[in-house]
Amino acid sequence: MSYFQKMRGTTRSPPRVGAWEVFWSWVGAFAGIGLVGWLEQISIQGAARALLIGSFGATAVLVYGAVRSPLAQPRNVIGGHVLSAVVGVACQQLLHPWPPIAAAAAVATAIALMHLTRTLHPPGGATALIAVIGGPKVHALGFGYALIPVALGAVLLVAVGVLVNNLPRSRRYPEFWV
Amino acid sequence: MGSKGFTCGELSEEDLYDALGELSGYVDVTTGDLRKIYELAWKHASQRLRQAVRVNEVMTRDVVTVDRGAPAAEVAERMAERCVSGLPVLDTDGRVAGVVSERDLLPRVGSARPSAMALVAAALKEGGTLRIALSGPRAEDLMSAPPLTIRDDASVQEALALLLGRGINRLPVVDGEGRLVGIVTRADVMVEPGGALS
Numbered sequence: 186m187s188y189f190q191k192m193r194g195t196t197r198s199p200p201r202v203g204a205w206e207v208f209w210s211w212v213g214a215f216a217g218i219g220l221v222g223w224l225e226q227i228s229i230q231g232a233a234r235a236l237l238i239g240s241f242g243a244t245a246v247l248v249y250g251a252v253r254s255p256l257a258q259p260r261n262v263i264g265g266h267v268l269s270a271v272v273g274v275a276c277q278q279l280l281h282p283w284p285p286i287a288a289a290a291a292v293a294t295a296i297a298l299m300h301l302t303r304t305l306h307p308p309g310g311a312t313a314l315i316a317v318i319g320g321p322k323v324h325a326l327g328f329g330y331a332l333i334p335v336a337l338g339a340v341l342l343v344a345v346g347v348l349v350n351n352l353p354r355s356r357r358y359p360e361f362w363v
Numbered sequence: 364m365g366s367k368g369f370t371c372g373e374l375s376e377e378d379l380y381d382a383l384g385e386l387s388g389y390v391d392v393t394t395g396d397l398r399k400i401y402e403l404a405w406k407h408a409s410q411r412l413r414q415a416v417r418v419n420e421v422m423t424r425d426v427v428t429v430d431r432g433a434p435a436a437e438v439a440e441r442m443a444e445r446c447v448s449g450l451p452v453l454d455t456d457g458r459v460a461g462v463v464s465e466r467d468l469l470p471r472v473g474s475a476r477p478s479a480m481a482l483v484a485a486a487l488k489e490g491g492t493l494r495i496a497l498s499g500p501r502a503e504d505l506m507s508a509p510p511l512t513i514r515d516d517a518s519v520q521e522a523l524a525l526l527l528g529r530g531i532n533r534l535p536v537v538d539g540e541g542r543l544v545g546i547v548t549r550a551d552v553m554v555e556p557g558g559a560l561s
Contacts, residue, residue, distance in 0.1 A: 196395025197376075200384040254391040355387040 209353050213249030217345040218242065221338050235322070236334045240266070240311035241342060247307070248346040252358045256306055259343045259359050261299075265306025266339040269295035270331035273316025277324060281317075288317045374398060408556045413520035416554050418513055422536045422545030428453045431460055431503040435471065438463055438502050451535040452506045457542040459535045461506030471500060512537045515544050523552045 218241065225236035244266070247257035255261065273291040280287035295313035299305045312335055315323060323330060343359075350358035379394040392400075427445040429438050429452055442450060442465070449464030469482060512535045513522050522534055526549050536545040 196393040197380075199390050199393065200380060202389050203387070206388055251389045251391060253386070253388045256391065 205353065205355060209350070209356060210250040213346060213349045214245040216349050217245050217249060217342045220345055221341050224341070234333065236338055238312070238315055238319075238334050238338065240308040240315060241338050243308035243311055244306070244339065244342050248342055248358075249350065252346070252350050252356055253360055255360070257346075257358075258361055259347075260361070260363050261304050261306040262343050263336065263339045264302060264304030265299050265309035266312050266335050267331055268298055268302060268304060269306075269309035269313040270316060270335040271328065272298060273313035274328050274330055276313070277317045278327075281324075284317065288314055291317050374401065405556065409554070410520060412556055413523060413552070413554050414518045416519040417515070418517050418519060418522050418536055418547055418552075419515040419545065421519060421551045421554065422515070422547045423551065424545045426451065426535070426543060426546045428543065429463070429502045430455075431501070433502040435468065435500050435502070435505060438505065439468060442468075447533075449533050451510065451543055451546065452502045452508075453543060459510050459512055459537060459541065459543050460503065461508035462510045462533070462535065463502055463506045464532070467505045467507060471505065510535060512541075513547070514539070519552045519554050522547055523549075526552065 218237070221241060222237045225234075228234055228236065244262055247254060248262060251257050272295045276287050276291035276294065280290055291313040292310045295309050296305075299309055316330055326333075346358050350356050376394055379397050383390050383392070383394065383397065427441050427447060427450050429441055429450060431452055431454065433452075438450070442448070449462055451459045452461045452463055454460045465479065469479065511525065511529060511531060513525060515536050515538055526532070526534060526547075533546055533548050535543055536547055538544050
């Protein structure tokens with residue numbers, strides 16, 4: 186197929202999921218994000234340390250909404266987020282005089298490394314981007330960003346996924362651990 | 364032979380779409396990719412099966428043959444009575460000396476192209492019978508030699524590769540000493556998953 190022919194699209198989207206699936210997706214996401222948000226509120230350091238970063242909303246879509254997708258599995262969620270956080274912080278520290286380049290390099294490199302390690306997780310791109318554009322509070326964390334909030338939040342979301350996704354008979358999670 | 368099941372091309376778009384719908388959650392694959400995966404898996408399974416099956420499991424053992432010295436008329440007659448388009452030529456010790464096919468015979472009886480219908484067309488155009496040399500050639504003059512053969516313990520996959528790679532329709536099957544034990548055609552080696560053999 187030629188360059189332009191490829192743009193036309195050849196197939197279609199999969200079918201819509203049933204209402205039961207929609208219900209449990211909602212419940213799981215509410216529980217997961219709710220837990221992380223609540224922990225952020227009661228954390229010992231008061232309002233200082235953020236736990237609920239934007240990329241966790243994206244992770245919730247996968248872990249609670251597309252539970253059988255390889256992108257939603259624990260290896261991808263935790264591996265993808267942590268790897269992307271490290272890449273993001275590194276790009277910020279190395280390239281901070283040129284913010285657009287730091288941002289672009291962070292996301293692109295995170296994707297490449299997630300591919301190579303088979304931990305592809307779309308919200309990882311967001312985690313890497315936040316490391317650059319998240320502002321002074323995020324920059325001040327340095328590589329600690331990769332542990333809190335990123336690793337901790339990812340683990341909590343996966344834990345809620347394991348507990349809640351397996352409640353209905355029609356669902357199971359995870360498909361694989363490593 | 365051939366598979367009793369269906370071919371890949373018979374999986375419709377609706378079949379794939381309905382299959383996706385039967386899984387309870389969101390499946391991160393398009394019907395296009397699902398079809399490609401299915402076809403590739405089928406191809407891999409076919410190859411694996413063909414590597415496991417031996418030629419002697421699918422060959423025809425009752426082979427029509429001629430001797431080296433058989434006249435062209437006898438060759439043609441044998442081919443006609445068994446409805447084959449080619450046959451092996453044997454030495455006195457049972458070894459395969461060559462293979463005669465329609466392609467070898469027809470040019471010798473005045474057909475420029477190796478097609479029986481071309482012969483009929485030529486005869487119809489000239490409004491008469493064919494002129495054929497009375498002192499006809501013999502099997503050993505017509506045959507292709509040395510013949511392409513396959514061992515009876517070779518895999519069906521090797522036979523298929525040879526048939527397709529050399530563009531031939533039949534392969535005489537020989538034992539360790541080169542003696543004829545059977546014959547395989549393309550139809551015989553197209554072993555598929557879900558077919559008569561699996």
